[in-house]
Amino acid sequence: MVFTDIDMPGSMDGLALAERVAERWPHIRLVVTSGRRGFRDRDMPDDGRFLIKPYLSSELVQTIVQAT
Secondary structure, eight states, X not given: OEEEESOOSSSOOHHHHHHHHHXXXXXXXXXXXXXXXXXXXXXXXXXXXXXXXXOOHHHHHHHHHHHO
């Protein structure tokens, strides 16, 4: 499981990270978060899940369960 924010310091954002993980390790499930609207689960690579901020811890747990 990889849980990442879209906005990350450095040259790679969370979507690029998720795409690389999906390409190299397709068995690893992905959960991507951001405060930006406009993303959906279908925008995530490899059947990943998108979780908009702010979120409750119970929403995070539910999203992780759905991703696995």
